[in-house]
Amino acid sequence: MAMNSLGGIKHALTSGHNEILLDRKLGEAAKLPLQRMLDFAAGLKKKMCSTAWALPDLPSILPFQTTSQTRTTPCKPIATY
Numbered sequence: 449m450a451m452n453s454l455g456g457i458k459h460a461l462t463s464g465h466n467e468i469l470l471d472r473k474l475g476e477a478a479k480l481p482l483q484r485m486l487d488f489a490a491g492l493k494k495k496m497c498s499t500a501w502a503l504p505d506l507p508s509i510l511p512f513q514t515t516s517q518t519r520t521t522p523c524k525p526i527a528t529y
Contacts, residue, residue, distance in 0.1 A: 460466050
């Protein structure tokens with residue numbers, strides 16, 4: 449995938465070149481997983497850090513146990529913007 453430059457972005461926004469048109473229903477459906485990712489990331493910032501992932505409804509044949517333990521202390525931000 450090619451890198452985007454500020455000049456290329458400006459050209460695309462001012463000229464409409466390379467514009468992609470979507471059906472309204474498809475556009476609305478495409479926004480749903482993006483919004484879920486943004487909500488998930490926002491929730492991580494607000495809530496506690498997870499130390500392990502919980503895997504729901506795994507078959508009993510798996511050779512390992514699953515856990516859903518979480519920390520009780522809030523995450524410390526690495527950087528602030």
